[in-house]
Amino acid sequence: MCPGLRPTARHRPRQEAPGSRRMGGTVGVTPMALTAARGRGSLTEEQVALYQTEGYLVLPGLLEDRDMAPARAAMEEKVSSIAAALVADGLIPDPLEDRPFPSRLAALFATLSDRDFLRYGRSWRDRRDGYFHLMSNAKILDVVESLIGPEIFANPVYNVRPKVPRVAAGAVPWHQDKSYWPDANSNPVVTVWIPLVDSTLENGCLHILPRTHRRRLLSHHRETYSGTGYTETDERHLRGRQRAVALPLGAGGAIVFNDRCLHMSTPNNSATVRWSVDLRYQPTDQDPMPQHGVGFLARSRAHPERVATLADWLANRAEAGE
Numbered sequence: 205m206c207p208g209l210r211p212t213a214r215h216r217p218r219q220e221a222p223g224s225r226r227m228g229g230t231v232g233v234t235p236m237a238l239t240a241a242r243g244r245g246s247l248t249e250e251q252v253a254l255y256q257t258e259g260y261l262v263l264p265g266l267l268e269d270r271d272m273a274p275a276r277a278a279m280e281e282k283v284s285s286i287a288a289a290l291v292a293d294g295l296i297p298d299p300l301e302d303r304p305f306p307s308r309l310a311a312l313f314a315t316l317s318d319r320d321f322l323r324y325g326r327s328w329r330d331r332r333d334g335y336f337h338l339m340s341n342a343k344i345l346d347v348v349e350s351l352i353g354p355e356i357f358a359n360p361v362y363n364v365r366p367k368v369p370r371v372a373a374g375a376v377p378w379h380q381d382k383s384y385w386p387d388a389n390s391n392p393v394v395t396v397w398i399p400l401v402d403s404t405l406e407n408g409c410l411h412i413l414p415r416t417h418r419r420r421l422l423s424h425h426r427e428t429y430s431g432t433g434y435t436e437t438d439e440r441h442l443r444g445r446q447r448a449v450a451l452p453l454g455a456g457g458a459i460v461f462n463d464r465c466l467h468m469s470t471p472n473n474s475a476t477v478r479w480s481v482d483l484r485y486q487p488t489d490q491d492p493m494p495q496h497g498v499g500f501l502a503r504s505r506a507h508p509e510r511v512a513t514l515a516d517w518l519a520n521r522a523e524a525g526e
């Protein structure tokens with residue numbers, strides 16, 4: 205740590221739970237230690253055991269409409285700004301303000317190309333109040349706490365995903381999330397994937413390859429067909445893909461998995477947008493991955509006064525009073 209830098213929750217080594225052991229330079233926590241560290245959180249022991257065995261957990265109905273409303277409002281603001289830009293650029297004549305949330309973005313791009321869409325990014329990570337409120341939602345943090353304990357850092361890599369019909373960027377190839385941060389010494393990173401509209405086989409729900417979460421990082425390449433450069437797992441690692449499960453899920457449900465669990469999603473063949481977010485969390489003593497942006501302290505029982513507020517997050521401060 206630099207001299208003079210205030211020690212922060214994420215810089216301080218976490219107290220090791222009984223039974224924890226060192227693995228490859230990171231703290232590896234045995235199931236026994238996890239149980240000891242957990243103690244709180246909203247998941248049952250059966251759910252935690254299922255997560256540990258299968259590598260993922262589906263939580264239908266985790267959130268209510270009011271939990272998602274701020275994030276949805278942020279998405280609507282963004283869509284309005286894109287509509288205004290498309291009109292200003294002469295690409296469309298009408299910003300379609302009367303269209304409902306699930307279909308407006310699809311209608312805006314109905315006559316445009318993949319490339320037009322990708323000008324705005326395949327997924328969004330801008331700082332809008334509603335995204336912070338969702339990332340800080342206690343129901344989500346309670347789930348995460350069951351898995352990694354109460355010192356929770358929100359990883360800077362979160363994505364708001366508008367999966368628009370016919371746009372190639374919508375389908376995501378098989379990958380481990382860790383392929384996006386191969387050098388990060390951060391373990392575990394827990395992804396919480398949440399659809400804001402029902403995700404279905406037709407509009408391109410998530411698919412998971414169970415029990416792949418204990419693998420090391422597999423070899424990946426950058427795909428060249430969608431214009432996004434998504435990372436894609438090399439074919440030879442996908443021999444077991446017939447065991448993959450499709451996970452259609454209603455709006456407000458959550459799918460939780462770690463960053464070595466293989467997953468993908470199919471194209472959107474419906475007429476509306478499959479809106480989702482993927483949020484990520486990790487214990488506070490892990491690499492905060494500054495090369496990907498500024499994450500924030502989302503929950504701390506040891507230092508609740510340092511938990512980041514909306515103002516901190518908007519100002520790119522990871523903790524309160526930094």
Ligand SMILES: O=C(O)CCC(=O)C(=O)O
Binds near residue numbers: 408409410469
């Ligand atoms: O939302 C999707 O379609 C893909 C999500 C994904 O790949 C992820 O959360 O890492």
